[in-house]
Amino acid sequence: MDWTDHLLMVPILLPMVTGAALLLIDEVRHTAKALINVASTLTLLVTTLALMRMADAVPPGTAALSHSYAIGDWPAPFAIVLVLDRLSALMLVLTAILAVASLVFSLARWHRAGSHFHTLFQFLLMGLGGAFLTGDVFNLFVFFEIMLAASYGLLLHGSGVFRVRSGLHYIAINLAASLLFLIGVSLIYGVTGTLNMADLAVRLAAVPAEDRTLLQAGAAILGVAFLVKAGMWPLCFWLPSAYMAAAAPVAAIFALLSKVGIYVILRLTLLVFGHAAGELDGFGREVLLFGGMATMAFGAFGVLASQAMGRLAGYSVLVSSGTLLAAIGLADAAIVSGALFYMVSSTLTIAALFMLIELVERAQEPGADLLTVTMAAYREEMDTEEETEEEVGVAMPGALAILSLCFGCLALLLAGMPPLSGFIAKFALLRAIIDAGEAATPVGIPGSAWLLVAMMILSGLAALLAMLRTGIRTFWAPLEVIVPRVLVVEVAPIIVLISLCLTLTIHGGALIRYTDAAAISLHDPASYIGRVLETSPEAGEAGQ
């Protein structure tokens, strides 16, 4: 263990210290708070990139696969460990990128719209970092709660009737889901006597047959808690309105929160219920596959039916979640690799979309939507508070042209049309599904795989139709064009996120190689287990 292993603590400690320090600074000193927050978030980005390099340095399939860090230097099954592998490093980098983008966006106005924005933002990052790094199920609960508590505050940021009402629903749903999480964790502990994920995977094979039902019940209850977070179909009705109600920079970072549920499901199903699990191999996969497809269908219909752009983006989150869940349900290394690529691309896209929506809506007259009666009724209800705060910074020339260009790019990305990375992601996923289907059965590709292929293409079509309709209504149809006052600092993050997607298109091979390696190591739990349980107290003494 050399000093670089201590970097594993940074994504948790840095936001915690920054968030706490920001509490001490008076609310009126916006600039100081913003500067500290930006500096801390940029440091986080650099650190996560370094962690990604570390995770990628080890060849896949070897025993030294993941870095693990024993907190307090206690040996692994008895104390909490942090584990870094390619998947968690990828999630951390994604978190940091979205954090920088939405933070910069918020500097235009939102960070002054309420108190303690910066502190809550940093605590959210702490919860996310911890959830992606921890190797212990109960510790995961703690970080989950930190993340959720910060997200409650952020969702309410900016206040207003609509936000507070959606916030109430969001908090109630998540508190109930947290209780399910606790029941699941304690059932699993009661049966296996461990909370360490790697140790759990080892002990699972030795669980006596009469306890197996109890264990399955525990795992299923735990799964429900994560599926609520990920927004699987019957558990997702809260999601579009909550995401729509959130302030634009908050919604952008929320695009990642639903991916936390996906991450945990991916991690636990492959680690604990992988091929080594014997009788329990593949537990719950059908639920993920068909539930994922139901989510995609629900999301696609929702996208088509949405009148408000914020709702459209909320349903896009569901389509993305559904695709990922169904892909995880197929449990094949190549499919998971494609799914990871899709996750990166779609998360960046949806985050950019949430931010763009706010800017585009400034171009619309409040009465411009009278054509659609449903929307008018809806609008009335919605909180249309005017932000009277004076805007600072440089306004964007030719704002409408740039906004519509960004909107077009995002439509292509969401629909998965060439030439942008949405297409590559969907293509990688489709190809892997068809290949895996051909390899598995001699008679041909199973019906469920065909269904998934069809659903992916149709959901892309739905996204394209909805985005086209919205685009026409917003940019072409209005007789009187209001040129919105848009600041450079607001457009820059959107352009950066879109150009990241463009980079993924051009250098897609590099990311595919990375996700391939990540998927291979996820399907080889032995390497993860070996590394975590090997961590001995002596190993830490070489550090510093």
Added chain:
Amino acid sequence: MELTLALAIGILTGSGVWLILRPRTYQLVIGLSLLSYAVNLFIFSMGRLRIGAAPVLGSDGVGSPADFADPVPQALVLTAIVIGFATTALFLVVLIATRGLTGSDHVDGRESR
């Protein structure tokens, strides 16, 4: 002992679930609190129940680690209580805010017609 505890958890859970399905925000917060008590008792019971055993040392003054209660569920319950306390407090603030903003204590912010 097992029956009493199981009944207690069951009654708490049942009342909690019934309350969180009610339309008033106050019922909702009480329901969530009852559910969290039930869950805490449940976690506690996952450390196994024993009756009539010495807490730490046997009657001969010698303790064996095998007699000790499992400390992990107790630590979990403690953490869960702290987190539940904080989130309930936060939720109460949101309830008051909704009441103030909408003038109604219905969870949807308006009375159903």
